[in-house]
Amino acid sequence: MTGPEAKRAVAREGLVISHLGKSLAVENGSGETILCHTRRNIGTVAVGDRVLWEPADGRLGCVVEILERRSLLTRPARDEKTRPVAANLDQILIVLAPEPRCDLVLVDQYLVISENRGLQALLVCNKTDLPNQPKALDQALAFYRGIGYTTIRVSAKSGIGLDQLQRELKGHTSMLAGQSGVGKSSLTNALIPDRNLRTGELSRGTLHGKHTTTTTTLFHLPDGGDLIDSPGVAIFGLAETTENDLAFGYREFQPFLGRCRFNDCRHGDDRGCAISHAVQNAVISAERYERFLKLRDKLPP
Ligand SMILES: Nc1nc2c(ncn2[C@@H]2O[C@H](COP(=O)(O)OP(=O)(O)O)[C@@H](O)[C@H]2O)c(=O)[nH]1
Ligand SMILES: [Mg+2]
Ligand SMILES: [Zn+2]
Structure with missing residues (x-):
């Protein structure tokens, strides 16, 4: 056999669990990790992708095909328009x-993406062991609960609420989202005790010695389900979001969409806007x- 025939014969399925520089860590069917490079022209591979790979020299491999994705999260990139971050997710943990200090514009932004991609969104309030719990945070959580989101109070440090979180993660591929320092890596550590992930230090960090997650990584949870931890704040942006998507992403706006006087209503000070009317009431x-x-005015033109 030659050409594609021969290649298909040895290609096997794998799961991309992280990026390591220019290589990918691919898990095979027996749970072993194979360091792979990627054949050019197959597109950009994301953590969470199911792929076909072929053995190359030694313990190395080559990813030859990305299998069909259930979902894909992207982030803005400098050279390309967007860059894939995580594939096949079904849940986002904010x-x-x-x-x-909590940035609710950022929270809304994650929710807009979740709504538009059909992903479940869960709000996880971490560090509930701290003595000083700001009232504004409690109020924000109560508000989001009121519009139908699940909220969970946890502490990666004391273990409060982790059993409930575990139940919500079971059977899903979830991604942690949120500002740097909220405790995403600490939660990953707490949920996967046998992994010794390095977590950042808010107070003790030095400019260069600061340990943070340096690469997006997928972990298997002991009770089932997968968890993806990713460094950085803007793990996904609104690059591909239109004004209509944005309004749809505010789930309590949905019953009013299509009811404004003008089809091209921007839901600002437009006359006959059903959304601003609902705000007034x-x-x-x-x-x-x-x-x-605020987000509407930040959308790329
Ligand atoms: N008190 C308290 N501190 C926490 C908790 N979770 C994380 N931290 C601290 O918050 C800081 C940032 O945590 P890290 O997991 O690196 O946050 P990430 O940037 O979101 O991954 C570290 O100093 C952690 O020790 C928690 O539940 N309680
Ligand atoms: Mg981290
Ligand atoms: Zn309107």
């Missing part, structure tokens, strides 16, 4: 904490609406 939260307008 992690909040008393410190660093306190059916939609004014603060959420303010954040919607």
Whole structure:
């Protein structure tokens, strides 16, 4: 056999669990990790991708095909328009904490992406062991619960709430999202005790000695399900989001969409806007609406 025939004969399935420089760590059917390079022209491989790979020299391999994706999260990139971050997710865990101070515009942004990609979103409030729990954070959580999101209070440090979190993760591929320092890597550590991940130090970090997750990595949870931890704040942006997507991403706006006087309503000070009318009647939260307008004005043209 020659050409594609021969290649197909030895290609096998694997799961991409992380990027290591220019290589990929691919897990085979027996749970072993094979360092792979990627054949050119197959597109950019993401953590969570199911792929076909072929053995190369020694313990190395070559990824030859990306199998069909259930979902794909991307982030803005300099040269390309976007870059894939994680594939085949079905759930996003938005992690909040008393410190660093909670950025609700960022929370809304994650929720907009979740709504538009059909991903479940869970709000996880970490560091509940700290004595000082800001009232604003509790109020924000109560608000999101009120519009139908599941919220969980946990502590990676004391272990509070981790059993409930584990139940929510079972059977899903979930990704941790949230500002740097909220405790994403600490939660990964706590959920996967036999992994010794390095977590950042908010207070003790020095400029260069700061340990943080340096690469997006997929972990298998002991009770079932997979968890992806990724460094950085803007793990995914609104690069591919239109104004319509944004309004749809505010789930409590959905019943009002299509009811504005004008088809091209931007839901600002437009006449006959059903959304701003709902805000005036306190059916939609004014603060959420303010954040919607803020994000609307930040969307790329
Ligand atoms: N008190 C307390 N501190 C925590 C908790 N989880 C994480 N931290 C601390 O918060 C800092 C940032 O944690 P890290 O996991 O690196 O955050 P990441 O940037 O989101 O991955 C570290 O100093 C952790 O020790 C928690 O549940 N309670
Ligand atoms: Mg981290
Ligand atoms: Zn409108």
